[in-house]
Amino acid sequence: MATLPSPANGTAVLPSSSASSVPARDPHPANYAWFLNISIWILATSSTAFLTLRIWGKRRRDRKLWWDDHFLISSWVCLIISCIxxxxxxxxxxxxxxxDIKDLATxxxxxxxAGFFLIIAAAWSKTSFAITLLRISDGWVRRFxxxxxxxxxxxxxxxxxxQWAPCWPLQKQWHMELPGVCLRLWFINGYNIFVAAYSGLMDIALALLPWKIVWPMVIWSRxxxxxxxxxxxxGVFAxxxxxxxxxxxxxxxKPNAEPEFVMVLMILGTAESAITIIAVSIPVLRSSLKGNIRPVARSSLAVL
Structure with missing residues (x-):
């Protein structure tokens, strides 16, 4: 997760005779904070509601919380901390x-x-769903x-x-004026893009596995x-x-990245974990409302 983009190239200080050519700063600069706050708290509230219903559904059927539940709750905690x-x-x-930011370093x-907590939330929410699948799979599917x-x-x-160690000394991450060295931007950006692509691909792969696991079962109707x-x-939406x-x-x-791009990145990072929490909670909620998932012949779907 990227933090604030690097400062744009400063405007050169010109002689007083050329001062009129320096573009004036906007006395009312654009601020996209409202967009960020509305978006992330809608996502946080939605994930909270579905996670609460998931826990309620398990308690309603006297099911104990297992490792997938604990990882999901931990992911939610990290998500809320990040939103705060x-x-x-x-x-x-x-x-x-x-x-236009007075205390840029802070x-x-x-x-x-905040971005680091989003990384943890993403990892633990995906872990929760993978643990659920481990409980209902075997053979090559389980190994996968x-x-x-x-x-x-x-x-x-x-x-x-x-994210935490691209620069030395570490403080250069937020005090960019300090002397020191940093990893090449192309390397950091390239790896983050790789992780986003790989994580998305694995999310979709895990989301499709239930079709392989559940469809051959004969204890339910089509x-x-x-x-x-x-x-x-x-989870395909995650x-x-x-x-x-x-x-x-x-x-x-990009060198002259607009602040709204950073807002979108933070919102998408929040959405990734929130959507996973919602997606993982829906099957349990569905089972609780319909009451049709029963432990039949050691059926693994009883974990829902």
């Missing part, structure tokens, strides 16, 4: 042009921490889920490391199997959101 930090950053000027640091679980977490973890597999495949981040990552690292 993003909103706090907007009070410091996040959402405006860098030249704003960068807060947005950096393990591969996706491990490789995705490693890729996202490295993204978190790169209509019921369609309902179960469709509800378990909604994958599409991850793909959308690729364009946002490209735009946010």
């Amino acid at each position: 930090l993003q909103s706090f950053a907007t009070t410091l000027g996040f959402g405006m042009d860098n030249r 704003t960068r640091l807060v947005s950096l921490i 889920v393990w591969f996706v679980l491990l490789s995705t977490n490693i890729a996202i973890a490295l993204s978190g490391v790169i 209509r019921e199997k369609l309902g179960i597999t469709f509800s378990m495949s909604l 994958g599409l959101t991850s793909f959308a981040k690729i364009l946002a990552l490209y735009l946010v690292t």
